[in-house]
Amino acid sequence: MTSAISITDLFKTYDNGFQALKGISLEVAEGDFFALLGANGAGKSTTIGVLSTLVRKTSGSVQVFGKNVDTNSYETKLELGVVPQEVNFNHFEKVFDIVVTQGGYYGLPVKLAKERAEKYLKQLGLWDKQNQQARNLSGGMKRRLLIARALVHEPRLLLLDEPTAGVDIELRRSTWEFLQEINRSGTTIILTTHYLEEAETLCRNIAMIDEGEIVVNTNMKDLLKTLHQERFVLDIRSELSSAPDLNGFDCQLVDPAMLEVTLDSDQDLNDVFAELQSLGIQVKSMRNKSNRLEQLFVSLLQKPEQKHEQNPVQKQEQLT
Amino acid sequence: MSSLPINYKLTAFKTIVWKEVRRFLRIWVQTLVPPVITISLYFVIFGNLIGRRIGEMGGYTYMEFIVPGLIMMAVINNSYANVVSSFFSQKYQRSIEELLVSPVPNYVILSGFVLGGVARGLAIGVIATIISLFFSGLHMHNLLITLLVVLMSSIVFSLGGFINAIFANKFDDITIIPTFVLTPLIYLGGVFYSIELLPEFWRLVSQLNPIFYMVNAFRFGILGVSDVNVVFAFAMLVLFTVVLFVFSLFLLHRGKGLRH
Numbered sequence: 001m002t003s004a005i006s007i008t009d010l011f012k013t014y015d016n017g018f019q020a021l022k023g024i025s026l027e028v029a030e031g032d033f034f035a036l037l038g039a040n041g042a043g044k045s046t047t048i049g050v051l052s053t054l055v056r057k058t059s060g061s062v063q064v065f066g067k068n069v070d071t072n073s074y075e076t077k078l079e080l081g082v083v084p085q086e087v088n089f090n091h092f093e094k095v096f097d098i099v100v101t102q103g104g105y106y107g108l109p110v111k112l113a114k115e116r117a118e119k120y121l122k123q124l125g126l127w128d129k130q131n132q133q134a135r136n137l138s139g140g141m142k143r144r145l146l147i148a149r150a151l152v153h154e155p156r157l158l159l160l161d162e163p164t165a166g167v168d169i170e171l172r173r174s175t176w177e178f179l180q181e182i183n184r185s186g187t188t189i190i191l192t193t194h195y196l197e198e199a200e201t202l203c204r205n206i207a208m209i210d211e212g213e214i215v216v217n218t219n220m221k222d223l224l225k226t227l228h229q230e231r232f233v234l235d236i237r238s239e240l241s242s243a244p245d246l247n248g249f250d251c252q253l254v255d256p257a258m259l260e261v262t263l264d265s266d267q268d269l270n271d272v273f274a275e276l277q278s279l280g281i282q283v284k285s286m287r288n289k290s291n292r293l294e295q296l297f298v299s300l301l302q303k304p305e306q307k308h309e310q311n312p313v314q315k316q317e318q319l320t
Numbered sequence: 321m322s323s324l325p326i327n328y329k330l331t332a333f334k335t336i337v338w339k340e341v342r343r344f345l346r347i348w349v350q351t352l353v354p355p356v357i358t359i360s361l362y363f364v365i366f367g368n369l370i371g372r373r374i375g376e377m378g379g380y381t382y383m384e385f386i387v388p389g390l391i392m393m394a395v396i397n398n399s400y401a402n403v404v405s406s407f408f409s410q411k412y413q414r415s416i417e418e419l420l421v422s423p424v425p426n427y428v429i430l431s432g433f434v435l436g437g438v439a440r441g442l443a444i445g446v447i448a449t450i451i452s453l454f455f456s457g458l459h460m461h462n463l464l465i466t467l468l469v470v471l472m473s474s475i476v477f478s479l480g481g482f483i484n485a486i487f488a489n490k491f492d493d494i495t496i497i498p499t500f501v502l503t504p505l506i507y508l509g510g511v512f513y514s515i516e517l518l519p520e521f522w523r524l525v526s527q528l529n530p531i532f533y534m535v536n537a538f539r540f541g542i543l544g545v546s547d548v549n550v551v552f553a554f555a556m557l558v559l560f561t562v563v564l565f566v567f568s569l570f571l572l573h574r575g576k577g578l579r580h
Contacts, residue, residue, distance in 0.1 A: 014580060052421045055580045074324045077423040088414040092346070104335025105422035107328030149418070 004188035010060035020046040022212040035203035043212040044192040081150035085161040091135035106153035120148040140171040237282040246275040332424040340436025378545040388539040389511030399441030399474040403481030426572040437478030466541030472557040473534040479564035
């Protein structure tokens with residue numbers, strides 16, 4: 001399959017001397033829904049910036065659909081749609097005009113640009129706001145306007161730099177559905193996000209970047225399989241004064257009516273219930289302690305010295 | 321090196337120009353009304369009230385003498401102001417990134433902003449001319465020279481505004497040049513007087529001022545009188561246009577203040 005993106009030995013050092021990228025190499029297949037994760041300052045946005053040409057690389061090679069961005073900049077730019085991390089449209093322009101104008105920058109005749117603007121504003125639930133100034137939109141609507149603007153020329157590759165930051169859960173989920181639909185129709189999507197649930201839900205492949213270097217680059221399912229432990233919170237019907245002794249399981253009493261049980265990957269949840277039943281403890285409800293990808297993210301990007309200082313639960317709380 | 325089809329570039333160019341025109345029409349209270357009031361006051365106070373006591377200048381009444389200069393002043397100020405404020409605010413809001421990530425070539429971006437500045441400059445020029453008709457008759461010595469001078473002057477100062485916006489980091493930076501450089505050059509550029517009135521030394525100093533050539537060439541087009549050779553004035557205008565366009569393009573290619 002053709003690569004949508006092919007990055008080789010990409011370095012970026014900013015004018016102030018900060019080395020944001022230290023020779024990353026990355027392949028993203030055409031049609032993929034790809035997650036690029038990392039902590040703040042890890043190099044995600046710099047990578048997106050180099051692809052969109054807003055950041056000039058120091059060295060290395062970047063190809064979009066097999067074409068070098070240095071020697072074929074016009075063609076590669078036509079293939080790209082960019083949703084930036086920061087809202088960057090003119091707040092005093094009307095919603096419809098923002099999308100139509102962007103179409104004009106990509107050579108779309110006015111009639112076609114207007115048809116596309118209507119199509120994407122309707123799909124993203126913004127059509128009734130078409131004549132409003134962009135500054136009057138809510139935060140979530142502004143982010144969806146960025147997506148509509150990026151799609152007006154129907155690019156083959158969509159770069160999304162934290163597209164749902166600050167968006168409420170309902171809007172976030174409807175945006176996810178829209179992006180999945182766009183991806184199913186053939187658009188390759190590269191996503192950076194702080195919501196790890198978002199990456200786990202949407203993306204098939206993933207790279208994790210830390211201090212300018214790729215530390216993980218794999219399939220999402222394979223990555224999640226490497227998770228050795230899973231933690232569950234159980235609400236129980238009776239109140240206990242101490243944690244019950246569950247044979248072979250790590251169990252802690254969070255409060256008199258709440259237990260926290262940790263299972264290794266080779267342990268079975270049925271055995272936990274059997275142990276609890278034998279002790280006469282009835283479970284009212286149960287949930288995961290944390291997102292699985294979040295646990296991996298923490299463990300993979302944790303520095304060796306931090307591993308000795310903090311337990312995983314503390315780390316997860318910091319991340320969220 | 322690849323290139324975009326010409327129709328793509330034309331569409332992008334028209335889009336930028338229309339966006340710029342839409343912007344200054346949308347904020348017409350800030351862009352179109354103030355020049356009208358300022359020019360009217362100049363005509364009333366300098367042309368009518370004080371001018372009657374001054375008498376003739378260059379063979380014309382003082383009112384007739386200052387009309388070309390005041391029109392040119394309005395064109396220069398507004399061409400410059402349109403591009404510097406529009407480009408800088410787009411840079412400040414980062415909405416300029418809409419253009420930078422698109423395949424629009426730099427010379428199309430620059431030309432689009434410049435034509436936006438020219439559109440506002442000429443719109444104000446037409447309004448100023450209409451206002452002048454209330455105070456003075458319309459002379460037209462040479463229409464072609466008049467139109468060429470006003471067009472080229474507008475292009476030169478639109479480019480000036482673009483360069484100012486590229487270097488500006490904060491809003492103060494886009495008012496410093498108009499206040500401390502542009503305004504003195506306009507006032508000392510022969511809008512209100514003929515340099516024949518000046519002592520020899522100041523007459524020479526005035527000839528270093530580019531606006532002096534624009535005002536006089538424009539006055540020649542309207543009245544047929546000028547303190548300078550019109551061919552030389554055109555040569556200066558062409559030189560300024562080429563140098564400023566090339567420098568602006570160089571700054572865009574470098575991504576100064578735009579790309580990291």
